[in-house]
Amino acid sequence: MVKRKSHKGNYCPSARSLDVIGDWWSLLIVRDAFDGLTRFGEFQKSLGIAKNILASRLRTLTERGILEAVPADGGARQEYRLTPMGRDLFPVMVALRQFGERHLFAPGEKHSRLVERATGKDVRIGIHTEDGRPIGPDEALIIKIADTDSP
Amino acid sequence: MVKRKSHKGNYCPSARSLDVIGDWWSLLIVRDAFDGLTRFGEFQKSLGIAKNILASRLRTLTERGILEAVPADGGARQEYRLTPMGRDLFPVMVALRQFGERHLFAPGEKHSRLVERATGKDVRIGIHTEDGRPIGPDEALIIKIADTDSP
DNA sequence: ATCAATTGGTTTTAACATGAAACCAAACTT
DNA sequence: AAGTTTGGTTTCATGTTAAAACCAATTGAT
Numbered sequence: 001m002v003k004r005k006s007h008k009g010n011y012c013p014s015a016r017s018l019d020v021i022g023d024w025w026s027l028l029i030v031r032d033a034f035d036g037l038t039r040f041g042e043f044q045k046s047l048g049i050a051k052n053i054l055a056s057r058l059r060t061l062t063e064r065g066i067l068e069a070v071p072a073d074g075g076a077r078q079e080y081r082l083t084p085m086g087r088d089l090f091p092v093m094v095a096l097r098q099f100g101e102r103h104l105f106a107p108g109e110k111h112s113r114l115v116e117r118a119t120g121k122d123v124r125i126g127i128h129t130e131d132g133r134p135i136g137p138d139e140a141l142i143i144k145i146a147d148t149d150s151p
Numbered sequence: 152m153v154k155r156k157s158h159k160g161n162y163c164p165s166a167r168s169l170d171v172i173g174d175w176w177s178l179l180i181v182r183d184a185f186d187g188l189t190r191f192g193e194f195q196k197s198l199g200i201a202k203n204i205l206a207s208r209l210r211t212l213t214e215r216g217i218l219e220a221v222p223a224d225g226g227a228r229q230e231y232r233l234t235p236m237g238r239d240l241f242p243v244m245v246a247l248r249q250f251g252e253r254h255l256f257a258p259g260e261k262h263s264r265l266v267e268r269a270t271g272k273d274v275r276i277g278i279h280t281e282d283g284r285p286i287g288p289d290e291a292l293i294i295k296i297a298d299t300d301s302p
Numbered sequence: 303a304t305c306a307a308t309t310g311g312t313t314t315t316a317a318c319a320t321g322a323a324a325c326c327a328a329a330c331t332t
Numbered sequence: 333a334a335g336t337t338t339g340g341t342t343t344c345a346t347g348t349t350a351a352a353a354c355c356a357a358t359t360g361a362t
Protein backbone atom coordinates (compact mmCIF):
# COMPACT_ATOMS: atom_id res chain seq x y z
CA MET A 1 0.00 0.00 0.00
CA VAL A 2 2.75 2.53 0.06
CA LYS A 3 1.98 3.01 3.72
CA ARG A 4 -1.45 3.75 5.04
CA LYS A 5 -2.30 7.40 5.21
CA SER A 6 -2.57 9.27 8.47
CA HIS A 7 -5.09 11.93 9.36
CA LYS A 8 -2.90 13.38 12.06
CA GLY A 9 -2.42 16.85 10.64
CA ASN A 10 -6.09 17.23 9.83
CA TYR A 11 -7.89 20.09 11.52
CA CYS A 12 -11.06 18.08 11.87
CA PRO A 13 -11.26 16.52 15.32
CA SER A 14 -13.18 13.52 13.99
CA ALA A 15 -10.36 12.79 11.58
CA ARG A 16 -7.79 12.89 14.35
CA SER A 17 -9.89 10.59 16.47
CA LEU A 18 -10.05 8.12 13.62
CA ASP A 19 -6.32 8.33 13.36
CA VAL A 20 -6.06 7.09 16.93
CA ILE A 21 -8.83 4.49 17.15
CA GLY A 22 -10.04 4.12 13.58
CA ASP A 23 -8.67 0.75 12.67
CA TRP A 24 -10.35 -2.58 12.54
CA TRP A 25 -9.68 -3.70 16.10
CA SER A 26 -8.88 -0.81 18.42
CA LEU A 27 -12.42 0.13 19.34
CA LEU A 28 -13.35 -3.47 20.00
CA ILE A 29 -10.44 -3.74 22.39
CA VAL A 30 -11.66 -0.56 24.06
CA ARG A 31 -15.16 -1.98 24.25
CA ASP A 32 -13.84 -5.09 26.00
CA ALA A 33 -11.83 -2.87 28.32
CA PHE A 34 -15.04 -1.05 29.24
CA ASP A 35 -16.47 -4.48 29.89
CA GLY A 36 -13.75 -5.15 32.44
CA LEU A 37 -11.24 -7.22 30.49
CA THR A 38 -7.62 -6.48 31.33
CA ARG A 39 -5.42 -9.39 30.29
CA PHE A 40 -3.87 -10.27 26.95
CA GLY A 41 -5.47 -13.67 26.97
CA GLU A 42 -8.89 -12.31 27.82
CA PHE A 43 -8.86 -9.94 24.88
CA GLN A 44 -7.55 -12.61 22.59
CA LYS A 45 -10.22 -15.07 23.56
CA SER A 46 -13.00 -12.54 23.42
CA LEU A 47 -12.10 -11.12 20.04
CA GLY A 48 -10.59 -14.08 18.23
CA ILE A 49 -7.86 -11.73 17.05
CA ALA A 50 -4.44 -12.96 15.98
CA LYS A 51 -1.94 -12.63 18.80
CA ASN A 52 0.54 -10.54 16.85
CA ILE A 53 -2.16 -8.08 15.87
CA LEU A 54 -3.44 -7.88 19.41
CA ALA A 55 0.03 -7.24 20.75
CA SER A 56 0.52 -4.51 18.19
CA ARG A 57 -2.81 -2.86 18.99
CA LEU A 58 -2.30 -2.98 22.74
CA ARG A 59 1.07 -1.37 22.22
CA THR A 60 -0.20 1.52 20.10
CA LEU A 61 -3.27 2.08 22.26
CA THR A 62 -0.93 2.30 25.22
CA GLU A 63 1.48 4.61 23.42
CA ARG A 64 -1.42 6.86 22.51
CA GLY A 65 -2.71 7.10 26.03
CA ILE A 66 -5.95 5.16 25.61
CA LEU A 67 -4.76 2.23 27.70
CA GLU A 68 -2.13 1.96 30.37
CA ALA A 69 -0.16 -1.19 31.03
CA VAL A 70 0.33 -1.88 34.70
CA PRO A 71 2.38 -4.82 35.96
CA ALA A 72 0.15 -7.62 37.19
CA ASP A 73 0.84 -10.07 39.98
CA GLY A 74 4.00 -8.13 40.75
CA GLY A 75 5.53 -10.01 37.82
CA ALA A 76 6.47 -9.23 34.24
CA ARG A 77 2.91 -9.62 32.98
CA GLN A 78 0.75 -6.69 32.22
CA GLU A 79 -2.75 -5.59 32.92
CA TYR A 80 -4.24 -3.22 30.39
CA ARG A 81 -6.62 -0.62 31.79
CA LEU A 82 -8.42 2.33 30.29
CA THR A 83 -6.90 5.68 31.11
CA PRO A 84 -9.16 8.67 31.80
CA MET A 85 -8.65 9.56 28.14
CA GLY A 86 -9.72 6.05 27.19
CA ARG A 87 -12.83 6.32 29.29
CA ASP A 88 -13.71 9.45 27.35
CA LEU A 89 -14.38 7.16 24.41
CA PHE A 90 -17.54 6.06 26.16
CA PRO A 91 -19.83 8.25 24.04
CA VAL A 92 -18.26 6.86 20.88
CA MET A 93 -19.02 3.35 22.03
CA VAL A 94 -22.57 4.24 22.92
CA ALA A 95 -23.13 6.00 19.61
CA LEU A 96 -21.85 3.04 17.62
CA ARG A 97 -23.94 0.69 19.70
CA GLN A 98 -27.10 2.70 19.21
CA PHE A 99 -26.55 2.85 15.45
CA GLY A 100 -25.97 -0.87 15.29
CA GLU A 101 -29.01 -1.69 17.37
CA ARG A 102 -31.17 0.43 15.14
CA HIS A 103 -29.95 -0.68 11.73
CA LEU A 104 -27.89 -3.82 11.86
CA PHE A 105 -30.12 -6.35 13.53
CA ALA A 106 -33.04 -8.19 12.03
CA PRO A 107 -36.36 -7.57 13.77
CA GLY A 108 -36.47 -9.74 16.85
CA GLU A 109 -32.80 -10.66 16.62
CA LYS A 110 -31.14 -10.60 20.01
CA HIS A 111 -28.21 -8.37 20.88
CA SER A 112 -26.25 -7.35 23.93
CA ARG A 113 -27.49 -4.27 25.75
CA LEU A 114 -25.87 -1.41 27.62
CA VAL A 115 -27.76 -0.58 30.77
CA GLU A 116 -27.43 1.40 33.94
CA ARG A 117 -25.90 -0.89 36.53
CA ALA A 118 -28.20 0.22 39.32
CA THR A 119 -31.53 0.16 37.53
CA GLY A 120 -31.11 -1.97 34.41
CA LYS A 121 -32.43 0.86 32.28
CA ASP A 122 -31.14 1.32 28.72
CA VAL A 123 -28.38 3.82 28.08
CA ARG A 124 -29.08 6.31 25.30
CA ILE A 125 -27.24 9.08 23.59
CA GLY A 126 -28.48 12.56 22.87
CA ILE A 127 -27.19 15.41 20.75
CA HIS A 128 -27.94 18.90 21.94
CA THR A 129 -26.65 22.43 21.90
CA GLU A 130 -24.58 23.79 24.74
CA ASP A 131 -27.74 25.21 26.26
CA GLY A 132 -29.47 21.87 26.21
CA ARG A 133 -31.82 21.88 23.23
CA PRO A 134 -31.83 18.65 21.18
CA ILE A 135 -30.51 19.08 17.66
CA GLY A 136 -30.44 16.97 14.50
CA PRO A 137 -27.94 16.72 11.66
CA ASP A 138 -29.83 19.18 9.48
CA GLU A 139 -29.65 21.98 12.01
CA ALA A 140 -25.93 21.57 12.46
CA LEU A 141 -23.08 23.01 10.49
CA ILE A 142 -19.33 22.46 10.42
CA ILE A 143 -17.32 25.65 10.69
CA LYS A 144 -13.87 25.19 9.24
CA ILE A 145 -10.96 26.97 10.83
CA ALA A 146 -10.25 30.43 9.51
CA ASP A 147 -7.40 30.48 7.05
CA THR A 148 -5.16 32.96 8.83
CA ASP A 149 -2.84 33.23 5.84
CA SER A 150 -5.52 34.82 3.69
CA PRO A 151 -5.20 38.57 2.95
CA MET B 152 -3.50 -10.98 4.99
CA VAL B 153 -5.67 -14.03 4.66
CA LYS B 154 -8.65 -11.76 4.34
CA ARG B 155 -9.59 -9.24 6.96
CA LYS B 156 -11.93 -10.59 9.59
CA SER B 157 -15.54 -9.54 9.74
CA HIS B 158 -17.55 -8.76 12.84
CA LYS B 159 -20.84 -9.40 11.09
CA GLY B 160 -22.05 -12.31 13.17
CA ASN B 161 -21.16 -10.63 16.44
CA TYR B 162 -24.00 -10.00 18.83
CA CYS B 163 -22.51 -6.72 19.96
CA PRO B 164 -24.10 -3.84 18.06
CA SER B 165 -20.91 -1.81 18.26
CA ALA B 166 -19.02 -4.59 16.53
CA ARG B 167 -21.54 -4.74 13.73
CA SER B 168 -21.36 -1.00 13.29
CA LEU B 169 -17.62 -1.22 12.98
CA ASP B 170 -18.10 -3.89 10.37
CA VAL B 171 -20.01 -1.39 8.27
CA ILE B 172 -18.12 1.87 8.81
CA GLY B 173 -15.03 0.83 10.74
CA ASP B 174 -12.39 1.18 8.07
CA TRP B 175 -9.90 3.91 7.52
CA TRP B 176 -11.99 6.08 5.20
CA SER B 177 -15.70 5.38 5.44
CA LEU B 178 -16.47 7.67 8.35
CA LEU B 179 -14.53 10.52 6.79
CA ILE B 180 -16.58 10.15 3.63
CA VAL B 181 -19.69 10.23 5.79
CA ARG B 182 -18.41 13.32 7.57
CA ASP B 183 -17.94 15.07 4.24
CA ALA B 184 -21.40 13.95 3.18
CA PHE B 185 -22.79 15.58 6.34
CA ASP B 186 -20.87 18.65 5.27
CA GLY B 187 -22.75 18.70 1.98
CA LEU B 188 -20.33 17.05 -0.44
CA THR B 189 -21.94 14.83 -3.03
CA ARG B 190 -19.61 14.34 -6.00
CA PHE B 191 -16.76 11.91 -6.53
CA GLY B 192 -14.35 14.70 -7.23
CA GLU B 193 -15.38 16.68 -4.17
CA PHE B 194 -14.69 13.76 -1.87
CA GLN B 195 -11.45 13.01 -3.61
CA LYS B 196 -10.19 16.55 -3.29
CA SER B 197 -11.35 16.95 0.28
CA LEU B 198 -9.84 13.71 1.54
CA GLY B 199 -6.79 13.26 -0.66
CA ILE B 200 -7.82 9.63 -1.00
CA ALA B 201 -6.72 7.47 -3.91
CA LYS B 202 -9.41 7.28 -6.55
CA ASN B 203 -9.66 3.53 -6.60
CA ILE B 204 -10.10 3.40 -2.86
CA LEU B 205 -12.71 6.13 -2.98
CA ALA B 206 -14.62 4.34 -5.72
CA SER B 207 -14.53 1.16 -3.68
CA ARG B 208 -15.70 2.88 -0.49
CA LEU B 209 -18.52 4.73 -2.19
CA ARG B 210 -19.65 1.45 -3.68
CA THR B 211 -19.73 -0.42 -0.38
CA LEU B 212 -21.26 2.47 1.53
CA THR B 213 -23.97 2.54 -1.12
CA GLU B 214 -24.44 -1.24 -1.01
CA ARG B 215 -24.79 -1.06 2.75
CA GLY B 216 -27.41 1.65 2.69
CA ILE B 217 -25.37 4.48 4.18
CA LEU B 218 -25.23 6.43 0.93
CA GLU B 219 -27.44 6.40 -2.11
CA ALA B 220 -26.19 7.18 -5.60
CA VAL B 221 -28.58 9.30 -7.62
CA PRO B 222 -27.91 10.23 -11.25
CA ALA B 223 -26.72 13.82 -11.52
CA ASP B 224 -27.36 16.28 -14.35
CA GLY B 225 -29.61 13.70 -15.95
CA GLY B 226 -26.38 12.07 -17.17
CA ALA B 227 -24.37 9.02 -16.26
CA ARG B 228 -22.66 10.72 -13.33
CA GLN B 229 -23.66 10.15 -9.78
CA GLU B 230 -24.40 12.18 -6.74
CA TYR B 231 -23.82 10.46 -3.43
CA ARG B 232 -26.19 11.43 -0.66
CA LEU B 233 -26.71 10.18 2.88
CA THR B 234 -29.71 7.93 3.35
CA PRO B 235 -31.80 8.22 6.51
CA MET B 236 -29.70 5.35 7.84
CA GLY B 237 -26.58 7.32 6.99
CA ARG B 238 -27.89 10.37 8.79
CA ASP B 239 -28.31 8.20 11.88
CA LEU B 240 -24.52 8.15 12.07
CA PHE B 241 -24.66 11.74 13.25
CA PRO B 242 -24.14 10.87 16.93
CA VAL B 243 -21.10 8.80 16.01
CA MET B 244 -19.61 11.78 14.21
CA VAL B 245 -20.34 14.10 17.10
CA ALA B 246 -18.89 11.67 19.62
CA LEU B 247 -15.68 11.25 17.64
CA ARG B 248 -15.42 14.99 17.21
CA GLN B 249 -15.90 15.69 20.89
CA PHE B 250 -13.24 13.15 21.82
CA GLY B 251 -10.81 14.61 19.31
CA GLU B 252 -11.42 18.16 20.48
CA ARG B 253 -10.77 17.19 24.05
CA HIS B 254 -7.68 15.05 23.65
CA LEU B 255 -6.07 15.43 20.27
CA PHE B 256 -5.36 19.13 19.97
CA ALA B 257 -2.63 21.09 21.64
CA PRO B 258 -3.85 23.89 23.91
CA GLY B 259 -4.74 26.83 21.74
CA GLU B 260 -4.53 24.83 18.52
CA LYS B 261 -7.38 25.64 16.16
CA HIS B 262 -9.89 23.09 14.93
CA SER B 263 -13.12 23.04 13.00
CA ARG B 264 -16.29 23.28 15.06
CA LEU B 265 -19.75 21.81 14.84
CA VAL B 266 -22.40 24.37 15.69
CA GLU B 267 -26.11 24.91 15.50
CA ARG B 268 -26.80 26.59 12.18
CA ALA B 269 -29.29 29.05 13.60
CA THR B 270 -27.42 30.20 16.70
CA GLY B 271 -23.77 29.28 16.20
CA LYS B 272 -23.78 27.45 19.53
CA ASP B 273 -21.59 24.37 19.99
CA VAL B 274 -23.11 20.93 19.52
CA ARG B 275 -22.52 18.54 22.41
CA ILE B 276 -23.26 14.94 23.14
CA GLY B 277 -24.73 13.50 26.30
CA ILE B 278 -25.15 9.99 27.63
CA HIS B 279 -28.18 9.34 29.79
CA THR B 280 -30.61 6.65 30.82
CA GLU B 281 -33.91 6.22 29.06
CA ASP B 282 -35.51 8.38 31.72
CA GLY B 283 -33.06 11.21 31.18
CA ARG B 284 -30.49 10.98 33.96
CA PRO B 285 -26.88 11.53 32.81
CA ILE B 286 -24.68 8.49 33.25
CA GLY B 287 -20.98 7.77 33.06
CA PRO B 288 -19.04 4.68 31.98
CA ASP B 289 -18.69 3.38 35.51
CA GLU B 290 -22.41 3.25 36.13
CA ALA B 291 -23.05 1.32 32.92
CA LEU B 292 -22.88 -2.37 32.24
CA ILE B 293 -23.02 -4.52 29.14
CA ILE B 294 -25.55 -7.32 29.34
CA LYS B 295 -24.67 -10.11 26.95
CA ILE B 296 -27.45 -11.98 25.26
CA ALA B 297 -28.76 -14.97 27.09
CA ASP B 298 -27.40 -18.19 25.71
CA THR B 299 -30.67 -19.86 24.81
CA ASP B 300 -28.95 -23.18 24.15
CA SER B 301 -27.97 -23.58 27.77
CA PRO B 302 -29.90 -26.05 29.89
C1' DA C 303 -19.16 20.81 -35.17
C1' DT C 304 -14.47 19.95 -33.46
C1' DC C 305 -10.86 19.80 -30.33
C1' DA C 306 -9.32 20.13 -25.66
C1' DA C 307 -10.04 19.64 -20.89
C1' DT C 308 -12.53 17.99 -16.98
C1' DT C 309 -15.00 14.33 -14.49
C1' DG C 310 -15.49 9.86 -12.87
C1' DG C 311 -13.88 6.19 -12.71
C1' DT C 312 -10.83 1.15 -13.76
C1' DT C 313 -6.41 -1.25 -14.19
C1' DT C 314 -1.81 -2.12 -12.94
C1' DT C 315 1.93 -2.37 -9.88
C1' DA C 316 4.71 -2.09 -5.64
C1' DA C 317 4.66 -1.62 -0.86
C1' DC C 318 2.72 -2.72 3.21
C1' DA C 319 -0.57 -4.83 6.78
C1' DT C 320 -2.95 -8.77 8.28
C1' DG C 321 -3.89 -13.52 9.91
C1' DA C 322 -2.35 -18.01 10.96
C1' DA C 323 0.81 -20.92 12.73
C1' DA C 324 5.15 -21.92 14.62
C1' DC C 325 8.18 -20.70 18.00
C1' DC C 326 9.93 -19.14 22.55
C1' DA C 327 10.82 -17.34 27.35
C1' DA C 328 8.96 -16.42 31.82
C1' DA C 329 5.80 -17.57 35.38
C1' DC C 330 2.82 -20.66 37.61
C1' DT C 331 1.39 -25.62 39.01
C1' DT C 332 2.08 -29.90 40.71
C1' DA D 333 12.00 -30.27 38.72
C1' DA D 334 9.05 -30.94 34.99
C1' DG D 335 5.10 -29.69 32.56
C1' DT D 336 1.67 -26.29 31.53
C1' DT D 337 -0.19 -21.86 30.90
C1' DT D 338 0.49 -17.00 29.70
C1' DG D 339 2.13 -13.53 26.90
C1' DG D 340 4.06 -12.59 23.56
C1' DT D 341 7.62 -12.46 18.75
C1' DT D 342 8.86 -14.31 14.21
C1' DT D 343 7.90 -16.09 9.77
C1' DC D 344 5.28 -16.58 5.78
C1' DA D 345 1.48 -16.38 2.34
C1' DT D 346 -2.01 -13.56 0.96
C1' DG D 347 -5.02 -9.29 0.97
C1' DT D 348 -5.43 -4.54 0.91
C1' DT D 349 -3.83 -0.04 0.02
C1' DA D 350 -1.77 3.98 -2.49
C1' DA D 351 -0.10 5.92 -6.53
C1' DA D 352 0.07 6.42 -11.17
C1' DA D 353 -1.28 5.34 -15.68
C1' DC D 354 -5.01 4.73 -18.43
C1' DC D 355 -9.68 5.40 -20.50
C1' DA D 356 -14.60 6.64 -21.70
C1' DA D 357 -18.03 10.03 -21.36
C1' DT D 358 -19.30 14.78 -20.60
C1' DT D 359 -18.46 19.47 -20.64
C1' DG D 360 -16.32 23.67 -22.32
C1' DA D 361 -13.91 26.47 -25.79
C1' DT D 362 -13.26 27.84 -30.75
